[in-house]
Amino acid sequence: MLKKAFIGSLVERKSELVGSQVVVCGWVHRIRDLGKVKFLVLRDRTGFIQATLKAGVTPSEVLEEAERIKLESVVCVEGLLSEAPTREGVEVKVENLKVLSIPVEPLPLEPGESDKAALPVRLKYRWLDLRNPKVSSIFEFEAFVARVFREYYASQGFVEIFTPKIVAAGTESGAEVFPVLYFDKTVYLAQSPQFYKQFAVIAGLERVFEIGPVFRAEPHHTTRHLNEYHSLDIELGFIENYHDVMSYVEGFFRELAKRMEEDNTARKALEVHGAEPPRIPASGIPKVRIREAYEILRERYGKVIPEGEDLDSEAEKLMASYAREEYDSDFVFIIEYPWRVRPFYTMRIDFEPEWTYSFDLLFRGLEVVTGGQREHRYERLVENLESKGLKKDDFQFYLDFFKHGAPPHGGAGMGLERIVMQSLKLQNVREARMLPRDTERVVP
RNA sequence: GCCGCGGUAGUAUAGCCUGGCCUAGUAUGCGGGCCUGUCAAGCCCGUGACCCGGGUUCAAAUCCCGGCCGCGGCGCCA
Missing domain, CATH: 2.40.50.140 (Nucleic acid-binding proteins)
Structure with missing residues (x-):
């Protein structure tokens, strides 16, 4: 050396x-x-x-x-x-x-102050931008988050899995996947490891996690979407209800917040970005039923979301203010989402089938985790599929997993780049991705 | 996909609203020079830009139209 x-x-x-x-x-x-x-x-x-x-x-x-x-x-x-x-x-x-x-031509970007340049320029010359320690600290921090995730779930008896990214069908709908030419047929880039992490639980691994790329073919133009990002996924069997899933999600964020105080690399990254470890109340991350959230939004903030609709991003920010003011928490779980806005594999509430055993976790006003209990009963799953107007045949390979003994289970998916973005208070998720892919950008 | 905003040297910007004072200013970089303790070193000289096309006008960086590119909001989502 x-x-x-x-x-x-x-x-x-x-x-x-x-x-x-x-x-x-x-x-x-x-x-x-x-x-x-x-x-x-x-x-x-x-x-x-x-x-x-x-x-x-x-x-x-x-x-x-x-x-x-x-x-x-x-x-x-x-x-x-x-x-x-x-x-x-x-x-x-x-x-x-x-x-x-020795450089062969003048520098298009000065590493010492690259963070003052416009984002498109920084991304174009990212190899110079990354030489700015403030920028490289983002990726050291990302590695830290992934490491804590891996260590936390491994310590809780979860097995790390590696599922295919080349798949035959989209997970939930057909619209938002990238088609790929695979020999003589069209296949797709996985937009979630959803089916395969359930597969692993049903196959007897019981508790699994994965860190892997996912692909979304949506033409978004926002500061919080990427067409390729990293999903931190967990899935666990033998749960009593979806609160068990939330406990494991909360456990991870609690561990993450704690290690942000202890880890030198993480502390340095937080410091240069003027951010602090997130606040989580000792009593637990507050949980708000979405039906209560509609009321809070209307009464406290004059914001009307029709019953049965998803929260929009303004509503999410308002709920974050609510959590901060009422619970001194940077996180809030919104629970029991309407069936109409959740995917077919979500378990519906027995006596209120228009609502589901599901949750989102908002971190400083941005959705960073989605999860819930999954429907493990074959007949119910088929009903759910029909209720969504989906064709059973398209999902038969998935339905087959449930034919030979499937424990009650649930899980969650977390956006790695979003967690990094919110932790460091970055203005744009693209900053949290070394080489972001968005609607226009495929190089470098 | 719909809507809004923007495009000035390598980079970051001033100028645009109210056309002429712009031979387009400043900082930084780059090239050259001076300097034996700098620390965003300093000082001097130089280099380098109005996205493309059309229009209005005596005159366009500036006003209008089209294109291209970029950014953001919404929708959807992690």
Whole structure:
């Protein structure tokens, strides 16, 4: 390895390393050339460090080589780590220098302040945008969320599964899937692992989770939709009711909030974005029946949502204010959604079939989780399908799973990028995706 | 899909409403020069832009129409 340590760790261990030889590799973030003294600020994802070259001290062939360096050149320097009046408190007195790469044309975007550029420009030159530590911290944070998700559910006895992304039919409707040419037939990109995570539960794995991409062919033009995003899915068998599912969802967010306080990477990301870990009341995330929500919205905010309709995004924001004011919570569960706005596999309430055992979780006013109890009784499932006007034949492969013993079960799907967006208070989900795919964008 | 807003150097912007004072200003980058302790280094010189097409007018970055591209709201959803 050319590089032995991240810059951040060298700086962290400065008290033991000062006075010793170090090798530092990174990108040239700044060049301050005073003629006979030259300062290079080197950067990697973990931090900055100054490298100093001085006429009469640094070997002349090294000084000469340093003349070639431009901003964002990739270099390794070797020298004595010394105390210095820099931000980091140290600098490297360069004795040897290797230029590994020099930009071949002027930079279209300056990494140091790329977050001030317009989003389309940043996305076009994302490899430069990501060099801005404020931007890379988003993806370190995303990895953190995924890691906590994986660790939390594994610790609760869930098995990680990997389901197909090439599927024969859409999950709920046919309209919002991307067709793909698969040998001599048309298949689709999965818009949810829904059927297959239920498959895994019924197949006896009982509790499963998956982190994977999903594809939505909707032509949205908003700050909260992507055509390709990552779904954090869970599904569990032998539940008593859908509150069991919500407990596991809440458990994850509680763990996530806790680890945001403890984890250095997460803390740093929150700090540079001016965000704080979410507030969850000790008494639990509040649960509001959607029928109550209609009333709250009407009486408290003068916002009318007709009975049996879904909440629109304004209503979701208002319910977030309600949760903050009444419960000091950044989260609120909206429960018992109307049957007409939920997919056919949702379990309906026995004595009120127009309503369902389902929920959404709003995080600071944005829907980040959807879940509920699934219908596991074969005949009921067929009825549900018919009630939605769907053809039984199109879903027979799925119905077959339920023919040979299916426990009561439920689950949820969470949008990874949305969780990152809301945690860090980003203005646009695209910022939470390294290379977002939207209606127009397929490169880079 | 429907609706709204926008497009000025590599980047970020001023100018547009109220046409002429625009030979299009500023910052940063880029090229060159000075400087032995800078830290968003500083100073000097230079470089570089009105999305495309049509129209109105003596005169268009500015007003009008069309196109292309971008952004956002709604719907739908994570």
